[in-house]
Amino acid sequence: MKLNKDTQYVRGAYLKRDLITSYEDFPFNLPAIRNFRDLNFHPSVTYIIGENGMGKSTLLEAIAIALGFNPEGGTLNFRFSSFDSHSELDHFLRLIKGANRARDHFFFRAETFYNVATNIEELDREPSSAPKIIDSFGGKSLHEQSHGESFFAAFIERFQGNGLYILDEPEAALSPVRQMSMLARINDLVNQGSQFIISTHSPIIMAYPDAQIIQLTGEGMTETTLEETDHYSFMKQFFDNKDRILHHLFNK
Numbered sequence: 001m002k003l004n005k006d007t008q009y010v011r012g013a014y015l016k017r018d019l020i021t022s023y024e025d026f027p028f029n030l031p032a033i034r035n036f037r038d039l040n041f042h043p044s045v046t047y048i049i050g051e052n053g054m055g056k057s058t059l060l061e062a063i064a065i066a067l068g069f070n071p072e073g074g075t076l077n078f079r080f081s082s083f084d085s086h087s088e089l090d091h092f093l094r095l096i097k098g099a100n101r102a103r104d105h106f107f108f109r110a111e112t113f114y115n116v117a118t119n120i121e122e123l124d125r126e127p128s129s130a131p132k133i134i135d136s137f138g139g140k141s142l143h144e145q146s147h148g149e150s151f152f153a154a155f156i157e158r159f160q161g162n163g164l165y166i167l168d169e170p171e172a173a174l175s176p177v178r179q180m181s182m183l184a185r186i187n188d189l190v191n192q193g194s195q196f197i198i199s200t201h202s203p204i205i206m207a208y209p210d211a212q213i214i215q216l217t218g219e220g221m222t223e224t225t226l227e228e229t230d231h232y233s234f235m236k237q238f239f240d241n242k243d244r245i246l247h248h249l250f251n252k
Helices: 056-067 110-125 133-137 147-158 176-190 230-240 242-250
Strands: 008-016 045-050 093-097 104-109 162-169 193-201 211-217 220-224
Touching: 008 056, 008 242, 045 056, 056 162, 056 193, 104 110, 104 147, 110 133, 110 147, 110 211, 133 147, 147 176, 176 193
Parallel strands: 045 193, 045 211, 104 162, 162 193
Antiparallel strands: 008 093, 211 220
């Protein structure tokens, strides 16, 4: 059953401005943080989008860490660290949680999923009577699959429903067809009581209808629609006027 405003797992995120002494240093100098407005998350899917450098991945990372996730991703039980590079933004966020608690949790980061896969293999080599962790990802080593296959194994095999899923650029290794398959998987999981917060550049991924889109710009945060996003309009302009745009690009 789909979540609603009364049953969703995370309701909002607020910035503790009284704790910030300066907006000159990272991450407070990022446009998204300088011009932060209170976020109210959609019960099903919330997209956080924007150009590189706007702060969307930093914001998503801080939300995930504030929820108890490892900065490099995985479930709430993952506690490895390959390189400590996350910001301190999580200390300045206040999350409003709902009354219900998710039964499943996962923070997916495209750029560090290799590290998650390595940690799974390391943990599975340790003597234990518990099932192998990799079994929940389909049973095949994530390192023995392509990036796209290993990403998709997480979405299809590991995500179990009734879950809170934080995804940072999940489209990174997915073909357009796989991205559409991922939309179908998101819909399945939403109908099984799951909530998503997703950072993405992909107009395909951000096309899920029961969602809200928060676009980060140099001026701050605005709620928008798919058709109003820069990502959608640029892609549409390109394919509608490909020859003219290519001529301009190659002859400027």
